[in-house]
Amino acid sequence: MSKEHPFINKKQFSFLGLGKQDAIKFLFGGNALISIIALILITLFLAKESIYFFPDYQSNLNIYRKSGKEFADYAENQLKYQKEIKSLVTQVKQYELFHQAGVDAYIPELFSTMKTVAIEKMTSELLAVKIAKNRITSKEIIWDIWSEGSPEEQAQMKAQKAEFSQNLIKTQEALTAKINKIAPSIKISTLSPQFQKKAYEVQRQEPSAIKTLQEALISYFSNYTVSTKTPDFITQSSRSGVEKRTVLLQTPLFSNLSQVEKELTETYLPFNAFVEKLRDHALLVSIRAESFLSAADRKKAIEEGIPEASPEKKKKLLIDLKRLITEDQDYGQQAEVLYATLPEHQELLSKMTSSSHAIFPKLPNINEFENKGARRIHKKLTKLLKDYDAFMAQQRSNMESWRHDQTIGFLKTLGGFVFGQKWISNSSWHNFFGLAPLFGGSLFITLIAITIATPFAVGGAIYVNRIASKAEQNFIKPIIEFIQAIPSVVLAFLGVVVVGQNILKLSYIPWLEWLPGFPASGEQMMLTAGVLLAFMAIPTMFTLAEDAINNVPKSYTEASLSLGATRLQTIFNVIIPSSLSGVVAAILLGFGRIIGETMVVLLVAGGTIDWPTTWTDPVHTMTGIIAQSTGEAAPGSIQYRALFLVGLFLFGISLIINSLAQNVIKKFGSKH
Amino acid sequence: METSSEERPIIEIDDFSFSYNRGETDTLKNISVSCPEKKVTAFIGPSGCGKSTLLRSLNRINDLVDTACITNGQIRIMGQDINTPEVDPIELRKNVGMVFQKYNPFPKSIYDNVAYGLNLQGKQKQSDLDDAVEKSLRGAALWDEVKDRLKDSALGLSGGQQQRLCIARTIAVNPKIILMDEPCSALDPIATAHVEQLINTLKQEYTIVIVTHSMQQATRISDNTAFFYLGELIEFSPTKELFSNPKNKRTEDYVSGRFG
Secondary structure, rough: OOOOOOOOOOOOOOEOEEHHHHHHHHHHHHHHHHHHHHHHHHHHHHHHOOOOOOHHHHHHHHHHHHHHHHHHHHHHHHHHHHHHHHHHHHHHHHHHHHHHOHHHHHHHHHHHHHHHHHHHHHHHHHHHHHHHHHHHHHHHHHHHHHHHHHHHHHHHHHHHHHHHHHHHHHHHHHHHHHHHHHHHOOOOOOOOOOHHHHHHHHHHOOOHHHHHHHHHHHHHHOEEEEOOOOOHHHHHHHHHHHHHHHHHOOOHHHHHHHHHHHHHHHHHHHHHHHHHHHHHHHHHHHHHHHHHHHHEEEHHHHHHHHOOOOHHHHHHHHHHHHHHOOOOOOOHHHHHHHOOOOOHHHHHHHHHHHHHHHHHOOOHHHHOOHHHHHHHHHHHHHHHHOOHHHHHHHHHHHHOOOEEEEEEEHHHHHHHHHHHOOOOOOOOOOOEOOOHHHHHHHHHHHHHHHHHHHHHHHHHHHHHHHHHOHHHHHOOOOOOOOOOOOOOOHHHHHHHHHHHHHHHHHHOOHHHHHOOOOOOOOOOOHHHHHHHHHHHHHHHHHHHHHHHOOOOOOOHHHHHHHHHOOOHHHHHHHHHHHHHHHHHHHHHHHHHHHOOHHHHHHHHOOOOOOOOOOOOOEEHHHHHHHHHOOOOOOOHHHHHHHHHHHHHHHHHHHHHHHHHHHHHHHHHHHHO | OOOOOOOOOOOOEEEEEEEEOOOOOOOOOEEEEEEEOEEEEEOOOOOOOOHHHHHHHHOOHHHHOOOOEEEEEEEEOEEEEEOOOOHHHHHHHHEEEEHHHHHOOOOEEEEHHHHHHHHHHHOHHHHHHHHHHHHHHHHOHHHHHHOOOOOEHHHOOOHHHHHHHHHHHHHOOOOOEEEEEEOOOOOOOHHHHHHHHHHHHOOOEEEEEOOOOOHHHHHHOOOOOOOEEOOOEEEEEEHHHHHHHHOHHHHHHHOOOOOO
């Protein structure tokens, strides 16, 4: 027997002809493969669900045109423009009126709101007062009757009276103590949201107003058992507020504005009726068109069902089949009705515009307004007036060139989705699915967040890696990385309660008014969402940037210092340029992280579907709309598919950003 | 304070002790060495004997280590104790340049590497800068090799060229002293020869302190040699004397290759 060579493996593990090494290789390879397959499946699934959106949306847009809704909307746009002008005039008037009437106009309302808050906080004390009072009132008659009784009884009564009133005094003392304690805590931020805006406005005009009101509360409740009369200055300001407004409305400025307001309303009344007529007609045609479309599907379904159905069911189905609208209406005939309205429209329109042109010059000049808000709206108004003729003519020419039988092609459908300014579902008029406002919301929130997060994350990374001592490093790094552990919904709470509130408060500070978009209209806005998302992105960006900076060899620092550079010069001239690719990648990945974030934007971004104009506007986002409406969209419906398409779009953006970041690292990353 | 250079060595290390861990153990123990001006002083000794630490104390680059501290003695450069609070380490380092073991040009162009130190001192005239860069590169015997590609990345040069670029970068800021921490340990023999040649030329203008592992190198280029062992200075004398006639037994063992 020959001795085996020591290199020969005596016992080979083997399964289905595969050795141990092969098994390990397949195990790990399989894991990688599953991830890849999952990614492909997700992409395919998203694409499959969303690709059907386009034919659906195309037919949706075609119905919009064929039925004449588009035609009616051109006229509706004119009407809206006219109404908008009127509403701006009203707003200008209101802003200026409240400004000129001064804080008096708000004081009574504010006082009663603050009083309500106080009462809620002092329920037990107030109850005690009430009981004490009731005890006295219930005994008063008896005391009256017995006042002529025997001296003994009289003394008894007297003692009881004294005890009861002593009791009342005690409750009053408790109440006084309580109100003194809580009055300072009744601040603007504790009021209900709808009053806060007014309260800030008051504080802006009269900084000491809130303090005065708190004092008024104290004096009101300190005297509660004796009298519950509203403090004099409150009733006075209420009276003087009304008086002032009445007087103001008589002044040329306001009487002029009221006149313009009234006349403008009159200009569009006949036009309004005409538009209603058009809309009714178009709506009817579109409803018929839609039921015809769904009839085709339903017919097919019934016909497929008939062979398998029981005899009774079959009968029913056949009746159903007969009821279906199987013949399409004559759109040409329906459109004729609309074409025929063109002369009437021309007449009504020219009447409306000519009378408007007679009114516009009566509008007061912007210099006559003192209030900043009023001036801002006046500017908007001036712009609308400038474009008035052009807009009306444009809509008119759209109506003239409108043809019901020009079908909408695929490219226009795509354009209608990508650049569409409206996202309306479950509308009684017409549903639109335009991505632009959602994309704008997502993009601007992300840009705000990145702008805020970058200096913090990169600065923090530089500090921790290059300046901080070991102890500081061990303290700061885990804390920043811990932020990542905060659930986003919890952060969103914080956003609603703290961040939004404080930004709103900030926006009412007088010396910050020059900033665009200030004062804000509510606590839910792009800026709030941006600040929160910045906070969420900081750990990701910080960690990646710190890695990148850590990769810069220490010898660069030593070389730079040896050449007589300061620490700061070393950071800016050597460390940042050397780690720039990594830092850029960190920013990009932060971008990817933020644009996909859902919970925060859903809760704090405001939810208004409109292209944002300034950073304090409320917006809706791509992620937000998916989270919000997936539940309500019926599977297979056009809205459902639109949501999937938004998801695909989002997926695409993330994919591009991630691969961009990887490329940046690969291309410029490993130079040293 | 001012004394002429002939009378007084430019670097005076006086009973100097140094610790990396807040004084618990001393890495350097009571070292006294003085380096005369425009001469090459070599520090030799086995790894971990503290020669690099001493070198790095000379331009206070050890300040980067938080726990480092001086436990005894002082270092005077040009007559000034460099560890007093009124000394600005930035100004000190402008006068005491350093070349490192592993060549470390910045990931910038050749030109920007040399101009780096000058640009730190504020805006320079372009023509002045060009002159200074050329002068420094010529000084480092690199000009002819790179003059046509000054705008190329420094990282594209060969190892020896990169190390000479680092020397050019150092002499561009016009220091009095150049510290070299094993400048040739990452280079091949030919590149080493280039650098050694360069050191011989440079000593006409600069005072050079060099840490080296190669005793041949020390004999070739240095005027004085200090031998360190376990944080202590064992022997400090003119190079020829130290190698041919060592006074100390340990020195003799080391230079004859019996240990280390």
